[in-house]
Amino acid sequence: MNLNNKKLFSALLFVAAGVSSVSAHAAINVLACEPEWEALANELGGDKVKVSSATNAMQDPHRIEARPGLIARTRNADLLVCTGLELEVGWLPVLVQQSGNTKIAAGQPGNFVAGSFVPRLDVPSKLDRSEGDVHASGNPHIQQNPHNIALVASALAKRLAEIDPPNAAYYQGRQKDFSARWNAAMLRWEQQAAPLRNVAVVEHHKNMEYLMGWLGMHQVGTLEAKPGVEPSAAHLGELLAQLQRQPAKMVLRAAYQDARASGWLSEHAHIPAVVVPFSVGGDDKSKDLFGLFDSTVQRLLEANK
Numbered sequence: 001m002n003l004n005n006k007k008l009f010s011a012l013l014f015v016a017a018g019v020s021s022v023s024a025h026a027a028i029n030v031l032a033c034e035p036e037w038e039a040l041a042n043e044l045g046g047d048k049v050k051v052s053s054a055t056n057a058m059q060d061p062h063r064i065e066a067r068p069g070l071i072a073r074t075r076n077a078d079l080l081v082c083t084g085l086e087l088e089v090g091w092l093p094v095l096v097q098q099s100g101n102t103k104i105a106a107g108q109p110g111n112f113v114a115g116s117f118v119p120r121l122d123v124p125s126k127l128d129r130s131e132g133d134v135h136a137s138g139n140p141h142i143q144q145n146p147h148n149i150a151l152v153a154s155a156l157a158k159r160l161a162e163i164d165p166p167n168a169a170y171y172q173g174r175q176k177d178f179s180a181r182w183n184a185a186m187l188r189w190e191q192q193a194a195p196l197r198n199v200a201v202v203e204h205h206k207n208m209e210y211l212m213g214w215l216g217m218h219q220v221g222t223l224e225a226k227p228g229v230e231p232s233a234a235h236l237g238e239l240l241a242q243l244q245r246q247p248a249k250m251v252l253r254a255a256y257q258d259a260r261a262s263g264w265l266s267e268h269a270h271i272p273a274v275v276v277p278f279s280v281g282g283d284d285k286s287k288d289l290f291g292l293f294d295s296t297v298q299r300l301l302e303a304n305k
Contacts, residue, residue, distance in 0.1 A: 033082035074099035084113035085140035144211035204253035231261035254278035
């Protein structure tokens with residue numbers, strides 16, 4: 001091998017080593033469908049992942065537009081983390097199809113469905129679309145119970161390790177640390193929220209079931225006559241009359257939902273209207289998963305005074 005060939009060979013080895021090094025240290029691109037899963041992926045993935053969310057807490061996760069920028073992020077994703085249970089059925093299949101990214105197609109390791117790892121509420125015995133926006137697989141708003149977050153965290157750490165085997169021990173360590181902090185926080189929240197047990201509430205949409213189940217609260221009415229159907233004046237009047245017979249302590253809505261109907265009921269029924277942050281970013285205190293539940297419990301306790 002002459003001198004020029006040796007130089008060329010050395011240069012190629014250098015470039016190959018550089019590419020290999022970059023590849024070995026490249027972050028796993030994670031696209032979350034909702035902010036709670038973005039926050040969880042960051043907790044478990046640390047500096048080994050690059051995470052973004054397709055939605056924010058001020059958006060209805062049922063209804064999202066697949067814009068070009070979101071399609072581009074989907075195209076580059078190594079892992080898609082979504083709730084499932086038909087929450088994203090109106091936009092996610094189109095988004096994945098338009099991205100052309102087969103790694104995150106349904107059934108692939110790059111497609112993680114959080115709802116498949118938790119006990120589900122409100123699974124209909126029969127599907128009747130005349131009853132409104134009914135989810136065949138059950139109520140999809142699973143992030144409102146922190147015990148569900150713990151179950152999803154365990155499964156997501158395993159999936160990250162499957163996709164990125166060289167860093168498996170790192171993800172397992174992060175999950176163990178998160179689990180310890182999360183269990184301590186859950187104990188604190190449950191002790192703080194003890195006065196909420198058996199409290200009756202009205203909710204805007206049937207999206208607080210997991211929260212109420214966790215805290216022992218119960219629903220006596222919804223602002224929507226049927227799930228996904230906007231509150232009507234007639235239904236609100238009927239609900240107000242019902243509350244004379246079956247009182248509620250507060251009316252709940254998620255941060256992304258319109259305030260008018262809950263404000264009307266609050267004024268006429270003389271009960272507090274409570275805005276639940278619902279997801280990470282839903283208010284100034286909900287900057288991460290811990291802040292989300294800190295804020296949620298605090299808001300409910302203040303309304304219960």
